[in-house]
Amino acid sequence: MKMRLITLLFLSITISSCSSKKSPDEIINKNASLPEALNWEKAGYKVITSYIDKKDSTMSILYGNDLARKTFIASENKIIPNEMLALVTWKQKADENWFGANIPGSVKTIELIKTSDSKNGATSIAYNLYQGKEFTPSKDTINNQVRIKYIFSQQPSVMP
Amino acid sequence: MKKSKKAAKWKIGVSVLLVLFLIVQFIRPEITHPPVTRDIEVPAEVKAILVRTCYDCHSNQIQLRWFDKIAPMYWGVAQHIKEGREGLNFSEWDKLDPASRKAKLWEAVNQVIAGAMPLKDYEFVHRSAKISSGDLKVLKQYLNSMVVKPLEDTAKINALNKQYTQSQSTAMKFENLPRALNGVEFIPDYKNWLPISPSERFDNGTMRVILGNDIAIKAIQDKQVNPWPKGTTFAKVAWDQLEDKEGHIRTGAFKQIEIMIKDEEKYRSTKGWGWARFKTPKMIPYGKDAMFTNECINCHLPQANQDLVFSSPFKH
Known part of the structure; x- marks a missing residue:
């Protein structure tokens, strides 16, 4: 017991003085990071809402430029030119730092929407789907209209 | 001898x-x-x-x-x-x-x-x-x-709808910025920051988005996140989870916002971070006195090897 008491003193000193610091590479969620090609900051995207799909085990953040965010918050169901939206969807994974939480794993899809004036006075909507972190453009356009409708139907999160 | x-x-x-x-x-x-x-x-x-x-x-x-x-x-x-x-x-x-x-x-x-x-x-x-x-x-x-998962919870849906009506009529403006009991002020500009991670908290039925100010976003790009540079500020926003029968979960009523501001000198007594938590859209400061920070620190202390931050930030 005496030996233990002595060792205890040393042990408590060692434990308090050294804890192995994690490297930035271990901290940053690399797989969930977005492709640089997007130039995210310049686009002026801000968070509109986020949601989770338990069936697919995915989580998403819907971003928009100032105009898009304003339009969503006003919830007038209007689509006006110069709105820019980005919907990022990740595969979920368990949070290593908190038992009881899920966080983004790898990037699954990135969907971009841009609205603009068209010649006949109506607003045209350009929709593009990209797969994964590699930002591979998807050629499949079959769901485009469904996705556009879905994205514009999202309610913005309350952010006081 | x-x-x-x-x-x-x-x-x-x-x-x-x-x-x-x-x-x-x-x-x-x-x-x-x-x-x-x-x-x-x-x-x-x-x-x-x-x-x-x-x-x-x-x-x-x-x-x-x-x-x-x-x-x-x-x-x-x-x-x-x-x-x-x-x-x-x-x-x-x-x-x-x-x-x-x-x-x-x-x-x-x-x-x-x-x-x-x-x-x-x-x-x-x-x-x-x-x-x-x-x-x-x-x-x-x-x-x-x-873990209980109430589906299409009417009380929660009503709580959200009430917040919506209020947020649209008053636009939630504050005459004086709400201030936590340690002096850290609410930062309304958090809405214009980029997110560093969303989080689904199935332990307490909330979902969160953690946002970072420009210094935080740059630190992630520069891989300078341990320690985080002076001025790094995080805002963690929590909402109720609203789940429907299809397993689709959207954000419900706003629950709280938590803030962490990095400044080794200014916040020396609270491990180098200024902590704050504001509850409900009225932004009611959490705790009885400035010692509420003990709760923040005790919970974050196991993350000492990554500057007391839980989040694994993704890069923009």
């Missing part, structure tokens, strides 16, 4: 130490024995683990071993009990509301997983306090069994 002198010195030294040892036995900080107002109620196998591994510091039913009563060991034990009860007391479970009870249990298990609890020096002497992987499995299973 020389040898006997040395032996004499030794004898004096040992005697001095012995006398000192006896004197310090009279320095005895009090260990109180308050009554059990309400013991935690959990299944027997969970209770057995808690009693064996936590109760000697986190209850009013402590069992001191003979060696715990000898100073300087005694001082450490007395301190552990004092701080332990302040942080979590299984014998005064009635002092917590049901949501806080649940939150405390998840936090406690997370402290065990992170290796922060039981305290390593304590565990070294008190081998019975060790939590085995089998014990941990029992604890985790119990917590998972407590």
Whole structure:
């Protein structure tokens, strides 16, 4: 017991003085990071809402430029030119730092929407789907209209 | 001659130490024995683990071993009990509301997983306090069994709709910025920051987005995140989860926002971070006094090897 008491003193000193610091590479969620090609900051995207799909085990953040965010918050169901939206969807994974939480794993899809004036006075909507972190453009356009409708139907999160 | 002198010195030294040892036995900080107002109620196998591994510091039913009563060991034990009860007391479970009870249990298990609890020096002497992987499995299973997922919860939907109506009529403007009890102010501009991670918290039925200011976003791009640079500011926004029958979960009512501001000098007394939590859209500062930060720090301390930050930020 005496030996233990002595060792205890040393042990408590060692434990308090050294804890192995994690490297930035271990901290940053690399797989969930977005492709640089997007130039995210310049686009002026801000968070509109986020949601989770338990069936697919995915989580998403819907971003928009100032105009898009304003339009969503006003919830007038209007689509006006110069709105820019980005919907990022990740595969979920368990949070290593908190038992009881899920966080983004790898990037699954990135969907971009841009609205603009068209010649006949109506607003045209350009929709593009990209797969994964590699930002591979998807050629499949079959769901485009469904996705556009879905994205514009999202309610913005309350952010006081 | 020389040898006997040395032996004499030794004898004096040992005697001095012995006398000192006896004197310090009279320095005895009090260990109180308050009554059990309400013991935690959990299944027997969970209770057995808690009693064996936590109760000697986190209850009013402590069992001191003979060696715990000898100073300087005694001082450490007395301190552990004092701080332990302040942080979590299984014998005064009635002092917590049901949501806080649940939150405390998840936090406690997370402290065990992170290796922060039981305290390593304590565990070294008190081998019975060790939590085995089998014990941990029992604890985790119990917590998972407590997760309830109400689908299309009318009360929660109503709470959200009420917030919507209010937010649109008043645009939630503040004449004076709400201020936490340690002086940290609410930052309305967080809405214009980029997110560093979303988080689904199935332990308490909330979902979150953690946002970072420009300094934080740049730090992630530059890989300078441990420690985070001065001025780094995070805002963690929490909402109710609203789940429908298809397993689609959207954000419900706004619950709270939590802020962390990095400044080693300014916030030296609170581990280099300025902490704040504001509840409801009225932004009611959390806690009774400035000591609310103890709660923040205790929970974040297991993340000391990554500057007390839980989030794994993604890069834009």
